[in-house]
Structure formats: structure tokens, C-alpha cells
Amino acid sequence: PTTPPKHFLRTLIENDLAKGRHAQKRWAGRPGPAHVQQAGQPDPARIRTRFPPEPNGYLHLGHAKSICLNFGLAIDYQGACHLRFDDTNPEKEETEYVESIIDMVHWLGFDWRFQTEENLYYASDYFGYMYEFAHALISMGHAYVDEQSPDEIRAMRGTLTEKGTNSPWRDRPAAESAALLEEMRDGKHPDGSMVLRAKIDMASPNINLRDPILYRIRHAAHHRTGTQWCIYPMYTFAHPLEDALEGITHSFCTLEFEDQRPFYDWVLERLAEQGLLLRPLPNQYEFARLNLSYIVTSKRKLRELVAGGHVAGWDDPRMPTLVGLRRRGYTPASIRLFCDRQGVSKSDSRIDYSLLEQALRDDLDAKAERRVAVLDPIKLVITNYPEDHSEPCQAPRNPHEPTVGERHFLFSRELWIERDDFREEPPKKYFRLFPGNTVRLKYAYVVRCTGCVKDADGNVIEVHAEYLPDTKSGTPGADSVKVKGNITWVSAAHGVRAEVRLYDRLFLDAQPDAGDKNFLDYINPDSFRTVQAWLEPGAPVQPESHWQFERLGYFVADRVDSTPEHPVFNRSATLRDSWTK
Ligand code: ATP
Ligand code: MG
Ligand code: MG
Numbered sequence: 001p002t003t004p005p006k007h008f009l010r011t012l013i014e015n016d017l018a019k020g021r022h023a024q025k026r027w028a029g030r031p032g033p034a035h036v037q038q039a040g041q042p043d044p045a046r047i048r049t050r051f052p053p054e055p056n057g058y059l060h061l062g063h064a065k066s067i068c069l070n071f072g073l074a075i076d077y078q079g080a081c082h083l084r085f086d087d088t089n090p091e092k093e094e095t096e097y098v099e100s101i102i103d104m105v106h107w108l109g110f111d112w113r114f115q116t117e118e119n120l121y122y123a124s125d126y127f128g129y130m131y132e133f134a135h136a137l138i139s140m141g142h143a144y145v146d147e148q149s150p151d152e153i154r155a156m157r158g159t160l161t162e163k164g165t166n167s168p169w170r171d172r173p174a175a176e177s178a179a180l181l182e183e184m185r186d187g188k189h190p191d192g193s194m195v196l197r198a199k200i201d202m203a204s205p206n207i208n209l210r211d212p213i214l215y216r217i218r219h220a221a222h223h224r225t226g227t228q229w230c231i232y233p234m235y236t237f238a239h240p241l242e243d244a245l246e247g248i249t250h251s252f253c254t255l256e257f258e259d260q261r262p263f264y265d266w267v268l269e270r271l272a273e274q275g276l277l278l279r280p281l282p283n284q285y286e287f288a289r290l291n292l293s294y295i296v297t298s299k300r301k302l303r304e305l306v307a308g309g310h311v312a313g314w315d316d317p318r319m320p321t322l323v324g325l326r327r328r329g330y331t332p333a334s335i336r337l338f339c340d341r342q343g344v345s346k347s348d349s350r351i352d353y354s355l356l357e358q359a360l361r362d363d364l365d366a367k368a369e370r371r372v373a374v375l376d377p378i379k380l381v382i383t384n385y386p387e388d389h390s391e392p393c394q395a396p397r398n399p400h401e402p403t404v405g406e407r408h409f410l411f412s413r414e415l416w417i418e419r420d421d422f423r424e425e426p427p428k429k430y431f432r433l434f435p436g437n438t439v440r441l442k443y444a445y446v447v448r449c450t451g452c453v454k455d456a457d458g459n460v461i462e463v464h465a466e467y468l469p470d471t472k473s474g475t476p477g478a479d480s481v482k483v484k485g486n487i488t489w490v491s492a493a494h495g496v497r498a499e500v501r502l503y504d505r506l507f508l509d510a511q512p513d514a515g516d517k518n519f520l521d522y523i524n525p526d527s528f529r530t531v532q533a534w535l536e537p538g539a540p541v542q543p544e545s546h547w548q549f550e551r552l553g554y555f556v557a558d559r560v561d562s563t564p565e566h567p568v569f570n571r572s573a574t575l576r577d578s579w580t581k
Contacts, residue, residue, distance in 0.1 A: 007344040009069070009285060013047055013077055013250060022047065022249045022280055031121060031245040033129055033271075034278045045114055047079035047249045051105070052086040052123075052242065055097040055223075057299035058314045058321040059104045061335075061356075065290040068339035070252060071110035080114035082246055084121040088238045090222035098223075100314075104322040109332045123242050124224045130233045130241055131185065133271055134196055134214055138177045142270050143214060144170055145180040147194045156202075157210050164202035164210040184217055187230045191217050198237075200266065208263050212236060240264040243282040244271075251282050254289040255348065261286070290342065291350040293510040295320040296519050310523055311506070315560075317570050318506040318527055328503065329546060329556030329572025330356075334363040350511065357573040364546055364554050364572075366400045371407070372442075372488045372536040373549040373569075375500055377416040379492060380433075382447060384466040385413040390491065393473070395443045409536050411444045414492040416534040421487045422463045424452060431484035433463060439485035442550070446471035446481045488550050495534035498541075498567040500555065502529050533569075540564030551575070 016022060028040030049070040053063060074081035083105055087093050102120075105112070112119040137143035146153065146169045158164035181196055183189060196215035204210055214237040219230045233241075240263075243251045251264075264284045271277045296302065297320055305311050305319070314321050317328035325335065338359035342351060390412040397404045417433070426434040433439055433449045440446050447465040455461050470477035504527045512519040541547075544559040553574040562568040 008346065009073065009250075009252065009287065009344055010076075012285065013073060016249070017046060017077065025247060025249070025280060026278065027247050029117060031126065031242075031247070033133075033245060033276050037247065037278045043247060045074075045078075045080035047074065047077050048082065048247055049074050049079065049250050049252065050082040050084050050243065050246065050248050052084045052239070053101050054086045054089065054092075055094065055101060056089070056092040057097060057303060058100055058323055060297045060299070060302065060322065061292060061295070061320045061325070062290045062297040064108060064322060064335050065339050065342070066252070066254075067105055067108055067110060068336055069287070069344060071105075071112075072336075072340075073250075074114075079249075080117065080119055081110070081112060082119045082121055082248070083112040084123060084242060084246065086235070086239070086242070087122055087124045087222070087224060088233055088235060090218055090220040090232060093223050095223050100323065104326075107322070107326065107332055108335060121242075121246060122224060123238055124222060126238075126242060126245055127225060127229055127233070129245060130238060131231075133241060133276065134181060134233075135178055136274055136276055137198065137214070137270060138174050138181065138196075140270065140274065141174060141199065143177065143196055143198050144172055144174075145177040145184070145194050146170070146197045146211075150192055153195070153197075153213075157207060158202070160207070164207075166202050167197070167211065170199060170211070181215070181231075184215070184231050185229070187219070189217055191219055193217065196231075198263075198266070200263075206259060206262055208236070208259050209266070212263060236260055236263055237267060240267045240282070240284075241271075243284075244268055244277045248282040249280070251284045253284055253286050255286045255346070256289075257284065258286045260284075286346070287344045288346060288348045290339075291348065292320070292353055292356065293350055294353045294505050294507050294512070296507075296513045298513070301513060301519055304520070305506075308520070310520070317501070317503050327556075327559060327570065329554060329570055330360055331363050331367075331546065334360040337363060353505070354577045357577065360554065360573050361575070364548065366398065368546045368548045368554060369397045369404070369407075370395065370399070370548050370550055371538060372409075372490055373498065373500065373552060373555075374416040374418055374488070374490050374495075374534045375502075375531050375552065376419045377490075377534050378419040378422065378460065378463060380415045380417045380422075380447075380463045380465060380489065382413050382415070382467050383450065383464050387413055389413065390493070393443045407536075407538055409538070410491050410494050411441075412491045412493050415441070415489040416492055416495055417463070417487055417489050419460075422449070422452065422460065424460065432487055433465065433485070437485070438468070438481060438483050439487055440471075440473070440483050441467075441489050442486050443473050444489070445469070445473075446483055490534040490536050492534075494537050496537050496567070498533045498535040498569060499561075500531050500533045500569045500571065501558070502531060502571050503527060535567065541567040546572070548575075 025043040026040040027043035051070045071081045156165040195213045197211045200209045268281045315323035390410040394406045422433040438448045445467040447467045450464045452460045453462040507522045508524045509522040512522040543562045554572040555569040558568040
């Protein structure tokens, strides 16, 4: 194992640890405000991070970055990382997404358990605390119920250059706001009729501090709390509370939340001042999100691809979702390797897709067994080889891992080769089969091409060659004839039929959603095709097993459609980079 690259978040954690910044922290084994935590023991976790997905879609590569970062740092510094569902928005959230997220975090190789703690949390479990905190802010004069319409509130927020204007409800008595908040909770007011706002500063240069909304009314059923609540906290209010209740030490967000940090601190300070939250409080830090060329990662856009039938589903092998990447043949190790290699930075950039593929090649090269497959078959007849005869050949299962041994298959008179490995009239520098040329049939004999057979339309339907008997690989005569071409083959009498799905990039443009571009305009119409291939025979192919088909690339047996009897493969990546031009 190599030491992970040092980045600013590591430096920050190491400084905090050196200063004993979180040494006084207490943890009762369950999230809670000061009175719960006070009852706890000194926190056994040196740091606590969290991965807080909103269960409103499937995880994608961007989330993998956040998962690897948060769980990875917790592991490296012997701390805990919580998996927390940020389910404070009733309308778009579903249990189906919760289950998939749990699955995928495990699949990536991470666990939220720390010692005896389970550390799987739902923000919706804190609705009661959040509601109490809202009342506490009102009673301290830090929040008020505003009865302006959403449009009025927006209009009075001001702009970057213009200060905001105070709401006419801003100075209403705390008791009145408290009573109204209770009525809001009791369902006495319709959606949009009033909100709870923080009372901070309508003239603040940071627009996020101009009396941000804390609670809004939504008469909607929530996937966990049902109709128990009809008011829901805003994300920006809920998030710092979730972190504090769980005793998080380092809350890592993407850069777009940088301007929210003063509000994050404001909320926690106000409540800590009243002894409702225990110090030390969590701190928010920001890092640049992961952007990759040739893909989109916004959940909304991914949903459009699925809903519009542009892909076969969330787990379509062309999707940058983790379920899609898994089906495409990406391994957890390759995704972790990719995320580690990118490190963490403070400035936005777009990473080349080829780096993701390279991480997969680097992971699979030493792990994937080799086989030969012929994707576009044409018959090669060895005219001087006896009919009804065959002989064994052998090849390494993995040339980097001699200990895994050899594979064995048969050579015979009729073979399948790639159509592209024969040319009647060879272009320059073509070293494969053409009349008069000699090539090696990999792991078998050198053959000399003698010609071909064509159908009535002039299409080549069969290639003919003669083998040179003393040249078999692994025998003393193997090097007696020098050849420049080395081609793969499958014995026609012994090959196994296999369906192979060839995937290519889903978008033709490297930045399909940059600026005001509509990403749907850049969909690659040829991103998928299926071929019937011939596969070297061998042990049954298990679903989700990874293979290198020699000369062709890395392939995975499809985890949904492949069976040992009828193998179906997805091309995960070619052997060489086809992305950078
Ligand atoms: P999207 O914008 O795709 O809908 P999101 O940020 O709304 O994603 P959440 O479920 O709220 O999705 O995200 C969970 C965590 O994953 C957050 O902490 C967020 O910062 C992080 N995350 C999401 N996308 C990326 C990304 N591209 N790079 C790094 N982290 C990301
Ligand atoms: Mg979000
Ligand atoms: Mg988002």
C-alpha cells in the first residue's frame, strides 16, 4: 500500500489532533443535544466525519469522491465516519434510494460502524430537536415568523450591490412567533403562507446572512415520518444541527457551501451560548467537487437520462452512477484508486475520463484472468491440418501472476479469427494475415496465408492458411520462423458462444453540460452495440467476474443477464486510452 497523497484536509486534521482540539468531546453513543452528550463518556473517536447523502437519487462518481474522502480520513486517523441520510426534504425522497445508497457505500468497501457504534443515522430522526432549537432561537430573539409571500421575501433580499429590506414582521414579539410556529406545526396554515426566519442582518454583504429561512410549511408525506410533520427545516439550518447532534468534528462540504459557512457557525454558536449544544462545535471545511469529462453528475440530469429513455436505467453501464459503473465492470478498488489519485483541492477543475479508465486497468491488470474472445468472427481454415484432429495449447491465466497457473484449450483445423486480422490487400504496416504473409497464431503455430473464399457478392467468407509444423509455441522450433504479426483465435469446434455488449462514451462532447448547453443535444447515438462472439472454452463464467480478453480490453460478465450457461459480457474499458486525442 502506498501512502495517500497529503492534502490540506489532512494537514488540518493533524493540526487539530496535535492541539487536542476535540479531546474534550463527549459522546453518548447516540445523537443528541447537550443534555444527551453530557451524559456520555469521552468520545472514543478522535475525529468524526460524515457522508450525508440526500436519498433522492442514486449515488454517482461525485459521491464516491466524498465517500472515499470522509470514510478514508476516518480510517486513516482512527476516527468514525457516519452515514447520515439527509432526508429533510419530503417530496423527492424514497426508501428505494436509501437502500441503494447503503448498498453502494458497502460495495465501495466502507463501513459506518465504529467499535460498538452503528453510526447509521437519519436527519429526520432529529426533527423534534430541530423544532425545539427553532423555538429556542425565537425566545432568544434570533428568529421570527414572517408572513410575507415567497415572492416578497425574495424581492426584499436585495442583491450583491443592494442591501436587503427588513420584513414588516421582523420585530414582532417572540411570543407571537412562538405561537405561530406551533400553529405551523399543527397544520393550521397552508404551504407558502409563512416561514420561520433567522434574525441576522438584512444589510450583510453575505446574502446568506440576510435573515435566511429556517422552516417552511409543506403538507407532504415523508418517506419515514409520514404525515407527522408538515413543517420541514431548510437544508442550511438542518445541516449544522445534524453535525452537532452527532458530535461531528470535521464537516467536509463542496465549495458551493463556502458562503454558507458563516451561517453554519452562527446557528451553532447561538445554540451553544444557551447551553443547548456542547462545545467543541463541528467545523465546516470545503473542497472542490469532482467533475469528469464526458459525463454529467447532477442527479437531476441523470434522472432525465433515465426518464427520457436515453439509457436503460440507473444501472445502465454507460451511467456514471455507482450502480452503472459496477455493471460496466468498475471494481471498488479502481474507484477508490481513482479518487485517491485526484487528491483534494480547493479549486474546481474537470478531470479527464481517461484517468478513471486507467485506474481500472491498473487494478485489473494483475487481477483479471485472460481469455481469448473473437468479437467479429471470420473462419480461418488450416488446409494442411488433419480434419477431426485437435491438440492442446496452453497460456498463462495471468502473465503477471505465474502462481495462478495455466489455461488449456484446443487447436484444430477450423478457427475463428477477427475479421480485421485478414486483408486481401494489406495497407502499409499491416503485419497480420494477407496472402503470402506469415503470422503467429498466439500460443499455437506460425501459419502462412494462402488466400480466401468469397461469396457471390465478393465478401470474404473464409480465410485459408497452412501451418508450419515445427513452429508451435513452447517447442524448440518456436523461434525458427520470425513473424511480425501475432493474432488471437478460438477453435471453431470448441469455442463458446457469448453475447458481448460494446459500450462507448454516452456524450460526444467533453463538457456536455457546460455553460448553457443542453446535455441531451450531445448524446452519442452509437454508444452501445451488441455482438455475438466466440469465447475460448474454460471454467464456467460467473456473473460479475472480470476478464481481460487478449488484445481487446477488460470485460465483466454482466451481473444481471449473464449465466454460466449463457455468458453475457460488458466491455469495461479498452486496453489503451481512446479518450484523449
Ligand atoms: P447532485 O448535485 O448530484 O444532486 P448533491 O450534492 O445534491 O448531488 P447529496 O446527496 O446532497 O447530493 O450529496 C451527498 C454528499 O456528496 C455531499 O456531501 C456532497 O458534497 C457530496 N457530493 C455530491 N456531488 C459531489 C461531487 N461531484 N464531488 C464531490 N462530492 C460530491
Ligand atoms: Mg444535496
Ligand atoms: Mg445538488
